[in-house]
Amino acid sequence: DQQVKQNSPSLSVQEGRISILNCDYTNSMFDYFLWYKKYPAEGPTFLISISSIKDKNEDGRFTVFLNKSAKHLSLHIVPSQPGDSAVYFCAASAQEYGNKLVFGAGTILRVKS
Amino acid sequence: GAGVSQTPSNKVTEKGKYVELRCDPISGHTALYWYRQSLGQGPEFLIYFQGTGAADDSGLPNDRFFAVRPEGSVSTLKIQRTERGDSAVYLCASSSQGGMEREQFFGPGTRLTVL
Numbered sequence: 001d002q003q004v005k006q007n008s009p010s011l012s013v014q015e016g017r018i019s020i021l022n023c024d025y026t027n028s029m030f031d032y033f034l035w036y037k038k039y040p041a042e043g044p045t046f047l048i049s050i051s052s053i054k055d056k057n058e059d060g061r062f063t064v065f066l067n068k069s070a071k072h073l074s075l076h077i078v079p080s081q082p083g084d085s086a087v088y089f090c091a092a093s094a095q096e097y098g099n100k101l102v103f104g105a106g107t108i109l110r111v112k113s
Numbered sequence: 114g115a116g117v118s119q120t121p122s123n124k125v126t127e128k129g130k131y132v133e134l135r136c137d138p139i140s141g142h143t144a145l146y147w148y149r150q151s152l153g154q155g156p157e158f159l160i161y162f163q164g165t166g167a168a169d170d171s172g173l174p175n176d177r178f179f180a181v182r183p184e185g186s187v188s189t190l191k192i193q194r195t196e197r198g199d200s201a202v203y204l205c206a207s208s209s210q211g212g213m214e215r216e217q218f219f220g221p222g223t224r225l226t227v228l
Contacts, residue, residue, distance in 0.1 A: 004155075032215050043117070043204055043219035044156070089155050098169045099208070099215050100146060103155030 003027045004092050006104035015113045019077040023090030023104055026071065030092040034101065035064060035075045038087045047088075048075070080111045115139070117220035119205050125226045126195055134190040134223045138207030145188050146217060147180055148204040156204050162188060163210065195227045 005024045013019045021035075031052040036044035050057040050064045050073070057064050063076045077084055087108050091101040118137040126132050138145050144163055148156035158172040162182045170180070177195075182188040192199055202224050206217035 034216060036219075041221070043119075043206075043221045046216045046218060049216055091155075093215060098161050098163075099144070099210075099217075100158045100161050100169060100172070101148075101156070101206075101217060102158070103148075105153065105155050 002104075003030075004090055004102050004104040006088075006090055006107050008107050009105070010108040010110070012110045012112060013080045015082055015111055016079045019075075019080045019084065019109055019111065021075045021077075021088050021090070021107050021109065023073050023075075024071060025073075025092050027092070027094070027102075028071070029094040029096055030102075031095060032093045032099075033064070033066060033073050034091045034093070035062075036089045036091060037084075038089060038106070044089060077109075080109075082111050082113045085109055085111050117205055117207055117218055119203075119220040119223050121223060122221065123224045123226075125228065127228050128195060128197060130195050130227075132192050132195055132225065134192075134203050134225070136188045136190070136205030136220060138186065138188070138205070139209075139218055140186075142207035142209050142218075143185070144208045144210045144217075145182060146206045146208075147188070147190050148206065150202045150204060150222070159190070159203075192225075195225075197227050200225055200227045 034049040035047040038044045087106045090104040147159040150156040161169040165185045177193045202222040206219045208217045
């Protein structure tokens with residue numbers, strides 16, 4: 001069963017506008033959530049994370065929102081830049097599971113200039 | 114400092130052969146993870162080391178897969194009698210355990226192709 005779901009396989013956004021990537025999870029044991037960005041032929045690069053004790057974390061143009069009651073998180077990128085075009089993975093972990101990451105299938109973001 | 118490195122970057126082998134994939138974690142990171150990524154999917158957990166011991170190998174698909182980390186640093190993922198279904202990108206990640214942040218830092222991966 002897919003414990004972490006990214007229901008949008010792809011997203012296209014105009015440069016300068018906001019990109020919103022969504023992620024849903026099912027396992028209430030997850031207590032830490034991460035977003036990774038991946039370019040072709042490279043490994044995933046850590047972007048931003050959030051603990052379950054928070055509902056928002058911001059780092060420059062990137063903000064992650066967590067809604068625990070809905071088991072939903074989202075990544076906002078403002079303003080979007082062409083260099084943001086990549087595959088974005090949502091991941092979740094739980095201390096009880098040794099912090100191994102459970103990934104979604106990814107969303108391809110394309111930022112058009 | 115140096116990030117996670119993996120060798121080889123690409124490996125092509127024939128069905129039935131044995132392969133070894135190597136991971137050099139970030140210096141000082143005690144936790145090391147192996148993941149496998151198939152086309153169109155996110156990485157899937159294989160095995161986790163804390164120091165030299167395998168703390169969780171629940172993601173290994175079968176007994177053809179084995180991994181070691183004898184000195185608590187470099188790790189080797191070993192696949193016996195490879196099958197075409199083993200073709201994927203094998204990713205290694207490391208993290209420093211302890212503290213509030215639990216980010217894992219990934220290497221570039223080894224693309225394994227079994228013909």
